[in-house]
Structures are given as structure tokens and as C-alpha cells.
Amino acid sequence: MDDPGAEAVDAAVREAASAGAQLIVLPELAFSGYVFESIEEARLAAQPLDGPYVTGIRRLSQETGSVIVAGFCELGEGGAVHNSAMVVQDGELLGCYRKAHLWDRESDFFTPGDAAPLVIDTAVGRLAVLICYDLEMSDWVGTAAAAGAEIIAAPCNWPLLERPAGERPLEVVKAQAVAGAFKVHIVVADRCGHERGVDWIGGSVICENTGYPAAGPATGDDGPARPVVLTADLDPASSRNKSLGPRNGVWDDRRPELYWIGCP
Amino acid sequence: MDDPGAEAVDAAVREAASAGAQLIVLPELAFSGYVFESIEEARLAAQPLDGPYVTGIRRLSQETGSVIVAGFCELGEGGAVHNSAMVVQDGELLGCYRKAHLWDRESDFFTPGDAAPLVIDTAVGRLAVLICYDLEMSDWVGTAAAAGAEIIAAPCNWPLLERPAGERPLEVVKAQAVAGAFKVHIVVADRCGHERGVDWIGGSVICENTGYPAAGPATGDDGPARPVVLTADLDPASSRNKSLGPRNGVWDDRRPELYWIGCP
Numbered sequence: 086m087d088d089p090g091a092e093a094v095d096a097a098v099r100e101a102a103s104a105g106a107q108l109i110v111l112p113e114l115a116f117s118g119y120v121f122e123s124i125e126e127a128r129l130a131a132q133p134l135d136g137p138y139v140t141g142i143r144r145l146s147q148e149t150g151s152v153i154v155a156g157f158c159e160l161g162e163g164g165a166v167h168n169s170a171m172v173v174q175d176g177e178l179l180g181c182y183r184k185a186h187l188w189d190r191e192s193d194f195f196t197p198g199d200a201a202p203l204v205i206d207t208a209v210g211r212l213a214v215l216i217c218y219d220l221e222m223s224d225w226v227g228t229a230a231a232a233g234a235e236i237i238a239a240p241c242n243w244p245l246l247e248r249p250a251g252e253r254p255l256e257v258v259k260a261q262a263v264a265g266a267f268k269v270h271i272v273v274a275d276r277c278g279h280e281r282g283v284d285w286i287g288g289s290v291i292c293e294n295t296g297y298p299a300a301g302p303a304t305g306d307d308g309p310a311r312p313v314v315l316t317a318d319l320d321p322a323s324s325r326n327k328s329l330g331p332r333n334g335v336w337d338d339r340r341p342e343l344y345w346i347g348c349p
Numbered sequence: 350m351d352d353p354g355a356e357a358v359d360a361a362v363r364e365a366a367s368a369g370a371q372l373i374v375l376p377e378l379a380f381s382g383y384v385f386e387s388i389e390e391a392r393l394a395a396q397p398l399d400g401p402y403v404t405g406i407r408r409l410s411q412e413t414g415s416v417i418v419a420g421f422c423e424l425g426e427g428g429a430v431h432n433s434a435m436v437v438q439d440g441e442l443l444g445c446y447r448k449a450h451l452w453d454r455e456s457d458f459f460t461p462g463d464a465a466p467l468v469i470d471t472a473v474g475r476l477a478v479l480i481c482y483d484l485e486m487s488d489w490v491g492t493a494a495a496a497g498a499e500i501i502a503a504p505c506n507w508p509l510l511e512r513p514a515g516e517r518p519l520e521v522v523k524a525q526a527v528a529g530a531f532k533v534h535i536v537v538a539d540r541c542g543h544e545r546g547v548d549w550i551g552g553s554v555i556c557e558n559t560g561y562p563a564a565g566p567a568t569g570d571d572g573p574a575r576p577v578v579l580t581a582d583l584d585p586a587s588s589r590n591k592s593l594g595p596r597n598g599v600w601d602d603r604r605p606e607l608y609w610i611g612c613p
Contacts, residue, residue: 185604189596201607221530223487224608230613248561254527255560265519266485296519297512327378332453336612340449343465344488345612348600349495 087347090116091141092311094155098142100314102149108160109149109173110274111186113156113217113228113240114168118212124166127194131160131167131255139171139178147176152207154214156240159183163194170214170240172205180205184216190235202229210321217241220273221259223266224346229336230267237269242276245284254286257302265296268335270319277303277312278293291317294324353540354380355405357576358419360581362406363579366413373413374538377420377448377481377504378432384610388430391458393404395424395431403435403442411440416471418478418538420504423447429460434478434504436469444469448480449489457542474499474585475534481505484537485523487530490612494531494599501533506540509548518550521566529560532591532599535539537605555581558588 094115101109113119116138117130132251133136146153149320152174157179159169168184168191183198184191204213213234221240229237243256257273264271270293275289290301299323300315327335358379365373377383380402381394402421410417416438419423423433423445432448432455447462448455466489468477477498483489484503493501508522521537528535534557541551554565563581591599 112570185607186602189594192596199607220605222608223530224603224610228609229608231609231611233613236482252561255483255525258522259526259530262487262521262523266487266523267447275437282587296522297516326550330453332456338450338482339488339612341488341610341612343449343463343487343496344491345465345492346488346603346605346608346610347495348603348605349497 087150091137095141097312097314098145098149098151098153102151103315103339104314104316105152106316108125108212108236108238108272109151109153110238110272111153111155111240112274112276113170113242114158115155115240117158118280119242119276120283121194124194127166128156128160129166129299130168131158133160134178134181136160139173142173143176143178146173152209152212154212154238154240156216161196166194167198168195168216170216170238172203172207172214174207179207180214182214182216184219186222188218202232202234204229204232204234204328213237215239217243220263220271221256223263224292226263226269227267236319237271239271239273241273241288243286243288245286253302254288254304256286257288257290260290260292261296261298261335264292264294266335268294268329269324270339275303287311289313289315291315293320295317315343355401356601359405359409361576361578362413362415362417362432365580366415368578368580370580371415372476372500372502373415373417374536375419376538376540377434378422379420379504381422382544383506384547385458388458391422391430392424392428395422395455397424398442400424403437405434406437407442408438410437416473416476418476418502418505420480425460430458431462432459432480434480434502435469436471436478437487438471444478446478446480448483450482450486451532452482460462461467463606466496466498468493468496468498469522471473473579477501480504482508484527485520485536487527490527490533494533497591498533500583501535501589503535503537505537505552507550507552517522517566518552518568520550521554524554524556525560525562528556528558531597532558532585532593533588534558538577539567551575553577553579555579555582556584
């Protein structure tokens with residue numbers, strides 16, 4: 086690893102592993118940065134699944150003994166570029182998810198995924214991966230939860246937008262809401278600082294399946310936060326109990342026959 | 350009006366109207382209280398649409414010139430009891446909505462509604478009504494938004510549950526999330542104080558279609574709030590613009606063909 090993104094990833098993973106993290110989540114497009122100027126630039130940054138991004142994380146997962154979820158710029162079939170995230174454990178690539186809901190100029194660079202959310206069994210429990218704007222689609226989170234996800238790992242790059250003083254970013258609010266609504270832990274690793282004219286929220290948060298944060302959000306009122314490694318203890322198995330009280334439950338209470346989820 | 354519930358409703362409506370409110374939202378089961386001991390007690394409290402609950406609010410709406418949404422215990426066909434909310438304007442009943450998602454012991458007392466969310470044109474814009482737990486079902490809020498709701502009026506009775514210090518109640522967080530996700534204003538009138546061993550959050554909030562509160566939440570960290578009349582200026586027409594940025598939109602970004610909304 087000899088580029089700045091890879092060095093930052095390497096340092097962050099080692100810091101988290103030293104703190105005892107068994108699951109380590111990195112931001113969206115962790116190696117390359119987010120703000121591409123053209124599809125050509127994005128394609129130059131993209132790597133296939135046997136390229137250095139995945140290979141480097143496989144090595145790190147073996148060295149640290151941790152499950153790692155990292156966003157990266159993926160070079161797919163026929164030169165297509167995807168905003169993806171890998172799940173790596175014991176030096177092996179367990180799965181790769183391609184972001185299904187693209188934000189703003191991403192559709193100039195990336196081909197969206199068409200598959201179901203990635204939900205797989207890992208050493209830290211049944212894990213789903215969604216990327217950034219995906220997490221704002223409550224039905225997409227529900228689809229992952231219905232597939233048995235105990236923890237959702239969400240690499241994010243949340244651009245900093247204006248908000249009232251003292252208010253948590255709505256991106257964090259939405260993550261809390263779906264964590265509580267579907268009783269699933271959500272681990273958000275967000276980008277911080279500045280990049281080519283874009284300020285990032287730096288809103289990393291580890292949200293328990295109660296909907297309340299166990300750590301973070303890292304951001305404050307005064308703009309983008311500095312890089313930070315958040316840690317928390319989560320009980321993955323607790324997400325299997327979908328009860329919301331003596332008479333209520335996540336799935337039991339839904340009335341899908343009444344819902345309209347199309348596009349008017 | 351000669352019972353305590355009706356007197357409180359009367360005073361609150363007049364206070365809100367004096368403050369210039371054109372839309373006035375009252376809590377769930379505003380007249381009768383929420384904590385019934387038996388179906389018999391609930392049925393005794395229930396009134397048909399030509400009973401004193403609706404008649405009293407019709408009179409108040411005419412006197413104050415305001416649109417009023419009020420939760421009430423409705424006596425339906427064949428003696429069925431419903432947890433309902435009325436929409437009244439210019440002395441006329443515009444519509445009545447029956448809560449579709451029942452919480453805890455409500456299913457002992459109430460027959461749930463099977464109709465779509467009530468969405469109707471009023472003097473203050475296109476108005477939807479959902480009741481309490483309904484608002485926690487993001488697909489139900491989306492169904493109302495898809496029917497053109499500019500404002501959702503939500504009579505609530507949120508029981509006070511334990512939460513971490515400094516955290517907003519998750520009920521408020523969920524309301525913010527769906528307001529922002531579907532770009533619809535949400536006006537929550539919540540119950541406060543104590544009732545037969547139940548503490549209420551008192552979390553009334555007027556949430557703009559940005560997802561951020563324009564007024565409230567009324568509750569603090571230190572238990573149930575006292576009764577309060579919250580007011581805010583909302584621009585109903587702004588909810589018609591579903592753009593979320595130059596390249597994104599509430600409906601355009603959804604991929605319902607990928608979503609699974611059933612019950613596993």
C-alpha cells in the first residue's frame with residue numbers, strides 16, 4: 086500500500102484492532118476519495134476484486150483477526166465502475182455489495198447494483214452491507230433486516246449540508262430511526278474533513294438496535310470532525326428478537342397489504 | 350362540553366386560535382383519555398360521528414375559523430370501537446380516520462382501520478391524518494405522502510420509555526426521519542403528564558419537511574412535560590416539490606422492484 090488513502094486505511098484498521106474491534110467498518114470509497122471529476126478518473130481509480138484494494142484488506146484482516154467492511158471503487162465487468170463495499174474475514178473476501186441508490190453526480194460515474202442487499206454470516210454475526218444513501222431508504226434497510234441482518238455496516242460519505250444549530254444531521258436521525266424500527270444495529274463509518282470543495286459531516290455513529298447511539302455521532306455543530314475511531318460493544322444476537330413490547334413486533338405489526346411503495 | 354377532557358380541549362383550541370393557528374392538532378383520544386381498563390369502559394367513552402365529540406369540535410372550528418384535527422374514541426357500526434381522528438373545518442366534518450396500527454393493549458379495545466390513510470384538501474393545504482404508532486411505519490407515511498399529503502397531522506399518545514440521557518425520544522427521531530425522507534410536514538400533538546400509572550412523553554413537535562423541528566419537541570430530559578401549545582409557520586406547498594437536490598428526488602430515487610416489505 087503506497088498511496089495516501091491506503092495508508093490512512095491501514096492506520097485506522099490497526100488502531101481499531103488495537104482497541105479490540107472484531108468488526109471494523111471504513112467509509113465509502115475509502116481508498117480513492119469520493120469527488121471524481123470524470124468517469125475516466127473514476128475508472129482509473131477503480132480496481133477489480135483481485136486488485137490491491139481487496140488484497141490489502143484481506144492481508145489486514147488476517148493480521149488483525151478482524152472482520153473488515155470497506156467501501157471502494159470497483160472495476161466490474163466490461164469496464165463498469167461501481168461504488169462498492171467488500172466484506173473480508175480471515176484473509177478471505179466473503180462478499181461484495183454494489184450501492185443500489187446513487188446520490189447526485191454518482192450516476193455519472195457508477196453503475197448501480199441491482200442485487201438484494203448483501204447479508205452474510207460472519208464471525209461477528211449476520212452482517213448486512215449498505216452504502217450511504219442506501220441507508221436513507223427505509224424499505225432497503227427493512228429488506229436487509231428481513232434477510233436476518235443483525236448488524237448493518239454502512240460505509241458513508243455524507244456531504245455537509247446546512248442544518249439548524251444544535252440539530253443532529255438528518256442522516257444520523259434517519260439511521261437511528263431505521264435501527265429502532267427494524268431492531269438492527271447500524272455501524273456508520275463516515276468521511277470527514279474536506280475534499281475538492283466538499284465538506285463532509287464526519288458523522289460516524291454506532292447505533293444500537295434500540296435506535297439510540299452507543300458511540301458517536303462523531304460530528305459536532307462546528308463543521309466537519311477530525312478522523313476518529315469509534316468503538317462500542319454490540320450484542321448481535323439481540324437483533325434476532327423482533328419484539329417491541331409484550332404485544333408488538335417489528336414484522337407482526339406491519340400491514341403490507343395496505344402499503345403503497347411505488348412512485349406516483 | 351361538561352367533562353374535564355372536553356374543557357381541556359376547548360381551552361387548548363381557543364389558546365391556539367388566539368395565537369393565530371389556522372390548523373390545530375390535538376392528541377390521540379383527546380377527550381376520553383387513553384388508559385382504558387376494559388372494552389366496556391372504552392365503549393362507554395365512545396361516541397358516534399354525530400355525538401358530542403365531533404359536534405363540539407365542529408362548533409369550535411366555526412367559532413375559531415381553524416381546521417381542527419382531534420383524536421377521539423369513536424363508536425362505529427355494530428358497537429365496534431375505534432381509535433379515530435376527525436378533521437373538521439368551517440363547522441363541518443371533512444373526514445374521519447381510524448388508526449390502522451394498534452399498540453399494546455389497544456387491540457383489546459379497538460378495531461383497527463382497514464382504509465388508506467385519510468388525505469384530504471383543506472383550507473390549510475392537502476392534509477393527511479395518522480395516529481401515533483401509524484407514524485412509526487415508514488411505508489404508511491410514504492403511502493400518505495404518495496397521495497399528495499403536504500402536512501400530516503398526527504394525534505399521539507407516546508408512553509414514556511427509558512432512554513439514554515440527552516437523547517430525543519425515538520418517536521420524535523422517527524417523525525423527523527419520515528418528514529425528511531418523504532418531504533412532508535408533520536405536526537405531532539402528544540399527550541403529557543400521567544394517567545392511571547402511565548407517564549407520557551409530552552413530545553409534541555412541529556417538524557418541517559426538511560426533517561428538522563420548527564417547534565418543539567416539547568419534552569425535556571426530566572420526564573413528562575406540562576401541557577403546551579406549540580405554534581409554527583409552515584409552507585404546505587413546499588411539500589409538493591419532491592426534489593432532494595439537483596439530481597435526486599423522493600420518488601425518483603426509490604427502487605420498489607428491489608424492496609421486500611412483507612413479513613418473514
